[in-house]
Amino acid sequence: MRILAQGSEEFIQKLGELLGAGHPLVWVFTLEEQRALRLIGSSCAFWTYEPLGGTLRYAHQDCGSVSGFEEVLEGFFGHPEASVLVVLGPDRKDLLGWALRVRSAYPELLSKKKSLIVVSDLQHPPRELERFAVPALLPSPGVQELLRLLEDVLSGENAANPLVAVLDEDAKRQACLVLKGLLEHEALLAFRLALSTGKTKAAFLQTLAREKVRVFKRSGALSYVEPDVDLSKVGGLDRFKGWLVKRRPLFFHPPEAAGEFLVPKGVLLMGVAGTGKSLCAKVAAGIFELPLLRLELSALFAQQSDQDSPDTVFLRTIDELENLEPCVLWVDEIEKGFVSGIDAGGSSSSRISASFLTWMQERRSRIFVVATANRIMMLPAEILRRGRFDDVFFLDLPDFAERKEIFRIQLERFGINPSGFDAENLAEAGKGFSGAEIEQVVKQALIEGLAEAREVSEADIYRSIGSFVPLSVTMFEQIKAIKKWAHDRAIPASSSTCF
Template sequence: MVFKNELLLLLKARYPIIYISTIEEDRIEYTIRKAISIRPPRSLYIWDFVEGYRINPLKKGFGKRNPLEAIELIEKTSSRTPSIFILKDFSRFLKDLTISRKLRNIIRFLKIQPKTIIIIDSKIRIPNELKDHITVIKFNLPTPKEIRVELMRLNKKMQGKRRLSGQFTEKVIQACQGLSLEKIRRVLGKSLAVHKKIDKNCIALILEEKRQIISQTQLLEFWPSKERLKNVGGSYNLKKWLLTRTNSFSEKAINYGLATPKGILLIGVQGSGKSLIAKAVSYEWKLPLLRLDVGRLFGGVVGESEFRVREMIMIAESLAPCVLWIDEIDKAFADSEQNSDSGTTNRVLGTLITWLAEKTLPVFVIATANDIYSLPIEILRKGRFDEIFFIGIPDKEDRRIIFEVHLKKFRPDTWYKYDTRRLSKQSRRFSGAEIEQAIVDAMYAAFNEKREFTTNDILKALARTVPILEIDPVRTDIIQNWASSGKIRMA
């Protein structure tokens, strides 16, 4: 509705050239037809390079493989009837001096005649000499309301009067957000072809479609996750905070007026479970998980790094709602003021933190860092993230739970035979990752001796391990004091 109103306003105000960036040609064409169906009536002409004009007063295929001829038709049509000329992929010809000059020549006629040019392309490419004459408007991906209409249409067509439950419909709509209408039809059609109905299996197909989109880029990775928050030992404040926001991306939450959560910054030593939490959030919230290795943002060509961060943001927003996991953000922006890279790091950082503060689309960012002292102060400012949590070394009870979680994974039938209380007592200052590795080491030792591993094997592995906190205890203790004083929040 917002797009339709903006388009009608620009047509009424006689803006000469409107530029719409989208990959959904059929949907934008339908939307334009619907918008101009009201009075006064307008003639619609559609051109593409291969077929020329499909509808025109001269002959079919006029302007075929000839963009200059396509513009000349605009001059030849009558000025009595308001007309709209849709030119597909036309931005590729705007750099041609002949095309650019011809457009600037006819613009003075367009201002006094009821004619408008609409350029449709997948990317925005406007030469400097035309920027003052072209108006760009945004055509967003389908809204939850549009997805609901399409879902109900397909369900009625294929399943008759069988109604989908409200809760399931919400999950499908949420999963479909970030896909074009054509992709939504395709993936739901695939579900109908395979399962003969729209059911819970279609959500996995939708997420696979999103994975395919991400695999075409070199910036983000799609991480399937089956981790659960209950598998995370300790961090009770953080888990409670996350669980209260489980349904924050639903249509009900939007109608309620609930603000979409922005994200969290997780600080903690290596192996404390920061990555595990990112995966668990994705699973619990039923959202796709995108992992960003910040090092991939930086390229050797001038301007490439800035382009990559904008592309990353565009991909993440196009797949919203989603969880964006920025792994070890402290490694990329450490000592950003001292980097001798002509300011590239600072520009990338500036673009990223501005987006973190101003983003409106439902992209929940989970950034992890090992060293809070390496992070620029701008990232720590309130407004970039909803909360900053410190994940400390697990206490005795948390370590017992962590041992149980890992033993259930390795020995689901006999895990209870291990003395987890004794193991917890002997693993003081161990992180969750170090506990898991101790169990793995015990398994290797026992396997080499052709027997089952025991509690004693794990105790011996613990004795051979020097926890990371023993190597650098001072810095972690300082951060823990920060958390205790309220500067950052204890997980």
């Protein structure tokens, strides 16, 4: 038997049931001793003994100092109404002696229906107590607890802080979701930092996400990426954007009856280089308002050693990632993890794919995966099988209307007012160009203009287009093959794509 609870409310309820049944010994593992005391205190009145200062308290009232555990036990057993004694972090200098003493007191605890709760930063009770103690893990603060903490922090905040007005119920909930998994003091510090640095809701949430990743990130294969793109920065790809917007509510609040089956798990984006696959990964995190973590497959392989296969490194990274849920995981160019025989670790890389696929299939955590692939023919058939990704999208080169939009976005991005340009003509001239190539074209035109200390003109853009040979020309055959391959394996990300 052990206490495993989803949140502190459930923890308290289960603990209450054990104490009600007069269970003699519960071992609570936590790094938050004061929080544990506060929570236990919400369900019953108890004695607390703190060996470090030699103090004894009853229901938070000081009962003076005591000479040691022996005296506390004697008082506890002798007091007819005392039923629960909490011991904070037993003295590690003589843990064995202490454990044996508790074991010898066990029969009396049992017969008198009194309970001893040990609150400790030792994960497991000493071996001598293993068959006697019920182990329990105090869960980190859940959304409700974090909401109370945030309200507390906000009520002490200067009313002049614009965030006080900006943070509506929805934003507060999202903030607490992002911080799930942190300890109370870590969440408190993150809230304070985010309140003092940000001005907007988005900046507030981003600071929280960054703080959470800072606390948990250990592996070199994971990196935090600012999801600084929103839907307005992506031209075209209407179907994919619509798909994301529809999934957002399901990620957080799937309908009760359908439950977890409707929670989005992830997408695979494949297609021509430069069409905005990486951009879409950032947009997904932006729409879901979640931390974005990028998994670097090459770093994963680099960490393998004689002791650690890539498979082990992958599973360790995943473990770390699960601390960070809810989040969006971006696996860029996933085909690199599946190609076997390319380097010395050829056979190992196919083992990564096996554990990746199993994880994708079986995980229950709130991690939305966005995987991208350029060389899609290298992907094994299993990855496309149902149950791994919710959907597989194909990103084609933009059509006329999409190029118009992308030109406008890219001009604005470089601080150029697009109203002075004929969008139709630009889109026509940029036929066969990808989004990334349009970005290059605008950048080059801007540099030309700057070199001559004047504003960019439409002529600069045409010149830039003329000097460019897009991939759609140099790789005509490959792109045709990619499209053919994708035809019956993927949904077009744009409604205008025709195969």
